[in-house]
Amino acid sequence: MMPRVALIGLGEVGRVFAEDLRALGITDLVAWDVALDDAQSRAARNAHDLGVATAASAAAAVEGAALVVSAVTAMNCVPAASSAAPGLGADTWFFDLNSSSPAHKQEAASVIHAAGGRYVEAALMSPIEPRRLASPFILGGPHAAAFSGDANAFGLSEARVGAEQIGVAAATKxxxxxxxxxxxxxxxxxxxxxxxxxxxxxxxxxxxxxxxxxxxxxxxxxxxxxxxxxxxxxxxxxxxxxxxxxxxxxxxxxxxxxxxxxxxxxxxxxxxxxxxxxxxxxxxxxxxxxxxxx
Structure with a gap:
């Protein structure tokens, strides 16, 4: 049974995840973005073009997901985690690749861990194109090593484990x-x-x-x-x-x-x-x- 993946944020990076995950055969995708109500927004256009199912809220989007990919703007790292947390299942991976400060990453991690999820800090160390999900990612936090075992299944072939301390990957980025x-x-x-x-x-x-x-x-x-x-x-x-x-x-x-x-x-x-x-x-x-x- 293929895992469900929830995409919080469907901009440039979210679209790449949707396309590449589908290419891997992971077709159970659900997205939520604050801009989905605006039919002219990039997120709404991406959802339409890709035919990705959308949810009414972040919490609804992450229900039943094995992996949640948080790809929002830098200032929305913590709000995205907070809005998704009520819908998280036990041990759900929460892959936070937002370009946010170490302090904000630590705050987001606390929210996700309190909800029972497994927070994985991710720092994208190059443009998402042309290598897409095979781009270099640094993984951080206490669950990074465990997630690295599943990373290849999600197309993250160049993800490497950094520090167990949350915020180190963010500081690098x-x-x-x-x-x-x-x-x-x-x-x-x-x-x-x-x-x-x-x-x-x-x-x-x-x-x-x-x-x-x-x-x-x-x-x-x-x-x-x-x-x-x-x-x-x-x-x-x-x-x-x-x-x-x-x-x-x-x-x-x-x-x-x-x-x-x-x-x-x-x-x-x-x-x-x-x-x-x-x-x-x-x-x-x-x-x-x-x-x-x-």
Whole structure:
């Protein structure tokens, strides 16, 4: 008998889980998302396109599930756990892969364990594409080692066990995010200004002096497009990263600045796609009114 899997959150990552689990033959899928009532939302469109059954609440979605995948925005880690907890069965796996701070992961774990579930912290250490469920995940918490025995059955072939202490995987993910999402913000800000001065190509070319093997033009275009497409979600993640840095006693200047740039970028997602990095920079500058002469 195939296990039931509940998906809490049916955005980009939730859709990948639905598609890949079905490819493995796991077809008993139920989803819940706060946005399902909006027929134009990404979650509602994903549910329609995939034909995934939806529930009226998170608690209803997780009833009878062997595995619950929590893939919501960073700020909703604890609310998602709290809303699902009343419906959890004994020993249900609760796979929390949200980009939330160690403190929020620990709070979510307490909620799930109090309800009788088995909380597994998960940190996705790469974009979900192109490797999808075969992407690298770090598992954490007291149930991580036990879950790793079932991970392959759910397509998580590159999941590895980290620390038994909840929050360590989150800290790994979010300290990485300071670099990755911070680099997105830095490249966007640099190129938007460099284009004004007509030096954007020279700036990009000079970056190969840092990492000679990197195609910085492609990197810059990719990173900028990710901010434009997912800036709201990334801004939330960077708020969690800033909290994680601050909890370590370090002033979170860079992470906090990235919050503002990511949120700003999200306003201009409609300019996507563009045929080149230069065209993308021009489109953002135009949409933001940066080419107006006062």
């Amino acid at each position: 979010l300290c990485r995010s300071v670099v990755v999402k911070g680099l997105e913000a830095l490249l966007s800000e640099s190129l938007l200004a460099a284009r004004h001065y007509g030096v954007d190509r020279e700036v990009i070319a000079s970056l190969s002096n840092i990492l000679p093997e990197a195609d910085w033009d492609a990197i810059a275009g990719y990173f900028m497009s990710r901010s434009l497409q997912h800036g709201v979600r990334r801004a939330e993640e960077m708020e969690e990263a800033a909290a994680t840095v601050a909890d370590a006693g370090v002033d979170a200047w860079m992470a906090s600045a990235a919050v503002h740039r990511q949120r700003w970028a999200a306003q201009y997602g409609e300019v996507l796609p563009q045929e080149s990095t230069s065209a993308l920079v021009d489109a953002v500058r135009s949409a933001a009114g940066l080419d107006r002469e006062d």
